[in-house]
Amino acid sequence: MNPSPNHKQPAMLSALLLFSLALLPGRSALAQQGNELTLPVNAGIVATSATAHRRIPNTVADISVGIQTQGSDAATVSRDLAERSQTLLSWLRGQGAERLATDQISFQPQTHEEKNGQQKIVGYTGTTSVSFRTTPEKAGAILSGVLDHGANTIQQTSYGPKEEEADTVRKELAQEATRTAVAQGTAVADSAGTHVIGVREVNVEGGGIIRPMPMMRMSAMEMKAPTPPMDTQAGEQDISVTVSVRLTVSR
Numbered sequence: 530m531n532p533s534p535n536h537k538q539p540a541m542l543s544a545l546l547l548f549s550l551a552l553l554p555g556r557s558a559l560a561q562q563g564n565e566l567t568l569p570v571n572a573g574i575v576a577t578s579a580t581a582h583r584r585i586p587n588t589v590a591d592i593s594v595g596i597q598t599q600g601s602d603a604a605t606v607s608r609d610l611a612e613r614s615q616t617l618l619s620w621l622r623g624q625g626a627e628r629l630a631t632d633q634i635s636f637q638p639q640t641h642e643e644k645n646g647q648q649k650i651v652g653y654t655g656t657t658s659v660s661f662r663t664t665p666e667k668a669g670a671i672l673s674g675v676l677d678h679g680a681n682t683i684q685q686t687s688y689g690p691k692e693e694e695a696d697t698v699r700k701e702l703a704q705e706a707t708r709t710a711v712a713q714g715t716a717v718a719d720s721a722g723t724h725v726i727g728v729r730e731v732n733v734e735g736g737g738i739i740r741p742m743p744m745m746r747m748s749a750m751e752m753k754a755p756t757p758p759m760d761t762q763a764g765e766q767d768i769s770v771t772v773s774v775r776l777t778v779s780r
Contacts, residue, residue, distance in 0.1 A: 572726070572777050572778065572779045573723065573777070573778050573779070574729060574775055574776070574777060574778070575714045575717050575718050575721075575723075575725070575775070575776045575778050576714075576773070576774070576775045576776075577710050577713045577714040577717065577773070577774060577776070578710055578771060578772060578773040578774070579706045579707075579709035579710040579713060579771070579772055580706060580769055580770070580771040580772075581702040581703075581705040581706040581709070581769065581770055581772075582702070582767060582768070582769045583698055583701075583702060583767075583768055583769075584765045584766065584767050584768075585690050585694065585695070585698055585765060585766055585768060586690065586763065586764075586765050586766075587665060587688035587689050587690055587763040587764055587765060587766055588664070588665070588689075588690050588691055588694065588763070589662055589663070589664065589665070589688070589689060589690070589691055590662065590663050590664065590665050590667075590668040590686055590687070590688050590763065591628075591660070591661075591662050591686065591687050591688075591689070592660065592661055592662070592663065592668065592671070592672065592683070592685070592686045593658055593659070593660040593684040593685045593686070594617075594658070594659050594660075594675045594680040594682065594683050594684055595656060595657070595658050595659075595680060595681055595682040595683075595684050596610060596613050596614060596617065596656065596657050596658075596659065596679055596680055596681055597654065597655070597656045597681045597682070598610050598613060598654070598655050598656075599639070599652060599653070599654050599655075600652060600653055600655075601651075601652050601653075602652075602653065603636060603653050605653075606636060606653045606654070606655040607636070607655060609655070610634070610655040610656075610657055613679035614631055614657055614659065614679065616678055616679045617659055617675060617678050617679035617680055618631070618659065620674065620675075620678040620679075621659075621661050621671070621675070621678075624663070624667065624670075624671050624674070625663070625667065626661040626662065626663045626671065627661065627662045627663070628660070628661055628662040629659070629660075629661045630659070630660045630661070631657055631658070631659050632657070632658055632660070633656070633657060633658040634655070634656070634657040635655070635656050635657075636653055636654070636655050637653065637654045637655075637656075638650045638652075638653055638654075639651050639652040639653060639654060658684060659680065665688060665763030668686065668763075672686070688763045688764060688766075689766055690766055690768075695766075695768060698768050699768060699770055702768065702769065702770035703733050703770045703772060706733075706770050706771060706772035707731065707772045707774070709772075710772050710773065710774045711725075711728075711774060711776070714774055714776040715776070718776065718778040721778075722780065723778040723779060723780050724778060724779065724780075725776045725777070725778050726777050726778065726779050727776070727777040728774060728775075728776060728777070729775040729776065729777045730773075730774065730775040731772065731773070731774050731775075732772070732773040732774075733770065733771075733772050734770065734771040734772075734773075
């Protein structure tokens, strides 16, 4: 369960560009006329990139469970589905779960083929999904408890850091990668007998995509005894940010 940082990149790029310019020697060599920069005739380009990594603990668990019920008519199935959903949601609130949501509600007729080949509806099956967020420490007990409070299946769970935690780390990694990339470019320029006079382009590529951690699909109907608490491990998430820079150099 992991949000994209793309919507924050323009502001981040502006901040990084200003930061990078402050790091560079001799940036006064860029002459400005009106709204355009005038480069020396012998100016060149040095392109380099750097990647910064960090592992951070997964602090939340996003879980999705399924409810399925059957009945002879749609009204009965709808009522049973609503009651079981409410029971599960009330129990989850009592466990401190957050971001409760119900979606993917569907009804499917059950049919029986008559002797004349016609399909006759003999009942209905109703299904829905309930998703929520909890902490890794509570995840095992809650995963066991949902099967005793209305859910039939555990569909998916994923562990990750909170969005604000991941965003903070990405910003710090972007700054770290920018400093490294600029330092590499400066070293290359010095080795070539030139010096850096400005930043031409900065590109930031965020990483650390959170992928769901698959769990065994479980059904309450297959169990003969109350489900014992499940042993779950939250683990860590690797976040990386790559920054590519193009530096303007001159002799």
